[in-house]
Amino acid sequence: MAPSSPEGVADLGVAAGTDPAGAPVLHPRPAELLEVAEALRDAGYIQCLDVCAVDYLGADSRTDLPDEVVPERFEVVVTLISHQRRDRVRLRVQVPEGDPRLPTLFDLFPGTENPEREVFDMFGIGFDDHPDMTRILMPEDWEGHPLRKDYAVGIVPVRFKAAGDPR
Amino acid sequence: MSAEAPPVQGRVYARAGGPVLRLSESEAQTAAPSAPERMIINMGPQHPSTHGVLRLLLELDGETVTRCKPIIGYLHTGMEKTGETLTYLQGPTNVTRMDYASPLFTELAFSVATETLLGLELPPRATWIRMLMCELNRIGSHLLFQATNGMDLGAVSMMLYGWREREEVLRLLEQITGLRMNHNYIRPGGVAADLPDGWRDDTLSLLDPIGDRLDEYDALLTGQPIWRERLQGVGVISAEECLALGVTGPILRSTGYSWDLRRHMPYLDYDQLEFDVICGSYGDSFDRYAIRLNEIRESIRLVRQILEGMPAGDYRVQDKKVTPPPRGRIDESMEALIHHFKIFTEGFKVPAGEVYAAVESPRGELGCYMVSDGGPKPLRMHIRAPSFVNLQALPYLLEGRLVADAVAIISSVDPIMGEVDR
Structure with missing residues (x-):
């Protein structure tokens, strides 16, 4: 167990490390996420600042993961803050490409509603039991998830439905 | 300063059945309102007071908002x-367009x-220039809030005053950065340029009148019974x-x-x-108004201290990896020209890793989560945008209030x- 790991989760046996700024980073497995988040909340990490995701498709080296963590294509990153301890902790959860879903943090931190919808919209990672798992930024009939690495930049032509065929 | 941890009981605030009802988008589109006499209306996206294109689904019981979905x-x-x-040097041109009322904070994060x-370890002058610019930007952003808040409540003169003062701030920012908005001034490695000649006098001649005008706003709005009636307890x-x-941000502090x-x-x-951290006590719209007004005063206080303490030295880090060679060298040295060209076309490589950096923007914690693969x-x-998260408070703020x-x-x-x- 890394010494930087916040107390309260030391007994959960989650892989831990630090980032270049020295902030603690935990690597729970998807099934452990809720348990770890709840333990952290009870240990003083009372606010969930952010949920976002990263698509590591094509990234050849993942040097910053501890040995026991199996890298997957997607990673969901949850940032929690403790005002009392004045530090942030980051949870990095590996999400497999074949079954991109996680349990929602909404019941622990209702403020994850919008960020989780954004992750779903942009990466197609679903959150089980989220109250409104719909697209948030893209139009609801949009196909594809724009922030995936296999989604190209700027190839969709703008169409004006009302305008007829120019010829 | 107490940062006591109040117990958070997530489930109490969660979904329908809790103290606040929430409305999902799909619910509003398919199901009927929760009671026959209720109706769902759209407010926006094109509405003069939605601050951009924000659309609200409101479920109304007569004049009362029961549920809401932004x-x-x-x-x-x-x-x-x-x-x-975009390369790391081009990045600030992109992120500065996110929060267009306080672009320097996103560049900073x-x-x-x-x-x-x-x-990188920044030279002290670069750090202080960043603080100066951010506090000036905070003044401008909060002045913009005073203007739009006044307009939304029908105090049209406040709109004109707020806009007038903000323009003064933007003029100073333009003088320093070259642009009124979307400055691309704070860049990895420092800032784009040193402060121009006469910046100290120009800053002082901006601060003095704004301080006086804040007192005018107080006289115009703060004690006014109509203003209080519309904001207190709302x-x-x-x-x-x-x-x-x-x-x-200010909502939490209120x-x-x-x-x-x-x-x-x-x-x-x-x-x-x-400086003082301004806090409210009731968590209502009036507290949020007053906090932002007084944060302008605190920022003025900060800018005065920064004027006093501005250190001399470099305005950007002297690291050949991220800093282009000085303009004069390019004319005389082929290597300097190549170096300059490489930095601006290929960009510099950043070691692999991931990091989260956060700053206090006028709207709350603005964070940047960055992952590098070494390229x-x-x-x-x-970008962890404070407005994106803060909008989730709207259904809670609106519940049980009048349209x-x-x-x-x-x-x-x-x-x-x-x-x-x-």
Whole structure:
């Protein structure tokens, strides 16, 4: 167990490390996420600042993961803050490409509603039991998830439905 | 400064059945309202007081709002995707367009994240110039809030005054950075240029009148019975709800919860400056108005201290890896020309890793989560936009209020849609 790991989760046996700024980073497995988040909340990490995701498709080296963590294509990153301890902790959860879903943090931190919808919209990672798992930024009939690495930049032509065929 | 941890009981605030009813978009489209006499109406996206293109689904019982759902995405332009195609030096031109009322804060978060990955140590003058610019920008942003908040409540003269003073601030920013908005001034490695001649006098001649005019705003609005009637007790939120919802900034502070990153988790050199963290006590729209008004005063105080303490030295780090050679060298040295060319075309490589850097923007905690794979462009660049998260408080603020108050409440959240939709 890394010494930087916040107390309260030391007994959960989650892989831990630090980032270049020295902030603690935990690597729970998807099934452990809720348990770890709840333990952290009870240990003083009372606010969930952010949920976002990263698509590591094509990234050849993942040097910053501890040995026991199996890298997957997607990673969901949850940032929690403790005002009392004045530090942030980051949870990095590996999400497999074949079954991109996680349990929602909404019941622990209702403020994850919008960020989780954004992750779903942009990466197609679903959150089980989220109250409104719909697209948030893209139009609801949009196909594809724009922030995936296999989604190209700027190839969709703008169409004006009302305008007829120019010829 | 107490940062006591109040117990958060997530489930109490969660979904229908809790103290606040929430409405999902699909519910509003398919199911009937929860009672026959209720109706669902759309407010926006094109509405004069929605601060951009924000659409609200409101479920009304007569004149009373029972449930609400903000619908966003109308300004979505995929800036995080674009960020993956730009080098670290081009990145600030992109992120500065997110929160267009306080662009320097997004540039700052982006630059700090990049510098943390690079392991750069900034010269003191660069840090102080950044603080100066951010506080000036905070003044401008809060003046904009005073203007739009006044307009939303029918105080049209306040709109004109706020806009007038903000223009003065923008004029100074233009003088220093070259642009009124979207400055691209704070960059990885420091700032784009040193402060111009006469910046000290220009800053002072800006601060003095603004301080006086804040007193005029007080006389015009703060004690005015109509203003108080429209704001006090309207849109009340508790500290527990704010914490549960991830809400930061003036909205969290309006509940009396003292939390300001500049004070409690200092970045740049804020720990060397004296200022007060302004807190409210009731968590209502009036507190949010008063906090922003007084934060302008605190920023003026900060700028005066920065004027006193501005160190001499370099305005950017002298690291050949990230800093282009001086202009004079390019004319005489082929190597300098190549070096310059490489930095601006290929960009510099940033060591692999991931980092989260946060600053206190006028709207709350603005974070940048940056992942580098060792190349010249970020693998992932995510901005934790305070407005995006703070908007989740709207259903809580609006619940049980009159439709007429909706505009006042939206205004008191002060969302910037460019940052919400990114």
